[in-house]
Amino acid sequence: GSSLSFMREQLLDNNNCVLGILNATGDNGQSYQNREFGAAVCHAMNEWQLHEWLLPEPRLKGSIVVPYEDAEAAVAEIELYAGNPYFVQVLMLSRTSEPPGQKRYWKVYEAAAAAGLPVGVHAFGFGGYPVSGGGWPSYYIEDMVGHAQSSQSFLTSMVIEGVFERVPNLRLVLIEAGFAQVPSLAWRLDKIRNRLKVETPHLKRLPSEYIHDHVWLTTQPMEEPANRAHVLDAIDWIGWDRLLFATDYPHWDYDDPAHVLPMPLAEQKKRDFFLNNAVALYRPK
Numbered sequence: 020g021s022s023l024s025f026m027r028e029q030l031l032d033n034n035n036c037v038l039g040i041l042n043a044t045g046d047n048g049q050s051y052q053n054r055e056f057g058a059a060v061c062h063a064m065n066e067w068q069l070h071e072w073l074l075p076e077p078r079l080k081g082s083i084v085v086p087y088e089d090a091e092a093a094v095a096e097i098e099l100y101a102g103n104p105y106f107v108q109v110l111m112l113s114r115t116s117e118p119p120g121q122k123r124y125w126k127v128y129e130a131a132a133a134a135g136l137p138v139g140v141h142a143f144g145f146g147g148y149p150v151s152g153g154g155w156p157s158y159y160i161e162d163m164v165g166h167a168q169s170s171q172s173f174l175t176s177m178v179i180e181g182v183f184e185r186v187p188n189l190r191l192v193l194i195e196a197g198f199a200q201v202p203s204l205a206w207r208l209d210k211i212r213n214r215l216k217v218e219t220p221h222l223k224r225l226p227s228e229y230i231h232d233h234v235w236l237t238t239q240p241m242e243e244p245a246n247r248a249h250v251l252d253a254i255d256w257i258g259w260d261r262l263l264f265a266t267d268y269p270h271w272d273y274d275d276p277a278h279v280l281p282m283p284l285a286e287q288k289k290r291d292f293f294l295n296n297a298v299a300l301y302r303p304k
Contacts, residue, residue: 112144
C-alpha cells in the first residue's frame with residue numbers, strides 16, 4: 020500500500036485508470052487530542068501526498084487532510100492548498116468530537132466551499148467517545164457495521180443544523196460507509212421534520228431535497244443483497260449521477276473494478292459510474 024510503483028502495476032495500469040482520489044486516513048493527525056501536534060501531522064500528510072504520490076503520478080489527486088477539531092487550523096490548511104491543482108477535496112472523518120453540523124465546524128465548510136472543494140467524509144475517526152450509542156463494542160465487526168451509523172449521524176446533523184442552507188455551494192461526499200442506507204434515512208427525516216417544523220425554521224426545504232442537491236456517495240463497501248439487482252433500487256433513488264466508484268485500495272478487501280457491478284449496465288451509465296461522475300464533481304485540472 021505504500022508503493023506507488025506497485026499501485027501503478029496492480030491498480031492503475033491494469034484497470035486503465037485515468038483518475039484516482041487519494042484519502043489519507045489512518046493515523047493522520049485529525050483525531051489527535053493534542054491539537055497542535057495533530058495540525059502538524061495533518062500538514063505532514065499533505066506534503067507527503069504531494070511529493071510522494073501526486074507530483075510523480077498525474078493520474079492521482081489528493082485530499083487535504085485538515086485538523087477539523089481546530090477550525091482555525093483547518094481553515095489555514097485549506098487556504099494553503101486552495102488553488103493547488105494537485106488537491107481536489109477536503110478530508111474529514113465521520114466520528115467527530117461533536118455533531119458536525121454545529122457551529123464550531125462551520126468555518127471549515129465555508130473555507131472548503133470558498134475554495135471550490137468538496138468535503139469528503141471518510142469512515143473512522145475518534146472524537147473521544149464510544150463509537151456506538153450504548154458504549155464500546157466488543158468486536159471489530161461491530162465497529163465496521165457502525166460506519167453506516169456514523170455516516171447517517173453525520174449527514175443528519177449537517178442537514179438539521181442547516182449547514183447546507185448556510186453554505187449553499189457546499190458539496191459533501193460520504194466515503195466508505197455504503198450507500199443503501201441513505202434513502203431510508205431521508206424518508207424518515209422528511210416524515211419527522213414535517214411534524215417538527217417549528218423547531219427548525221432555518222430549514223427552507225425537505226431534508227431529502229438537501230441530500231439530493233448536496234450529497235455524493237461512494238460505492239465501497241457496496242451492499243450485496245441476495246438478489247444483487249435489488250441494489251439498483253437504492254441507486255435509482257440516490258441518482259446515478261451522485262454515485263462514485265471507490266476501490267478502498269490498498270486494503271485486502273478492496274473492490275476490483277472488473278467485478279464490482281452486480282449486473283450489466285449500458286455503456287454510458289458505466290462510464291458515468293466509473294469516471295464521469297467523479298470528473299464532474301472534482302473538476303480535476
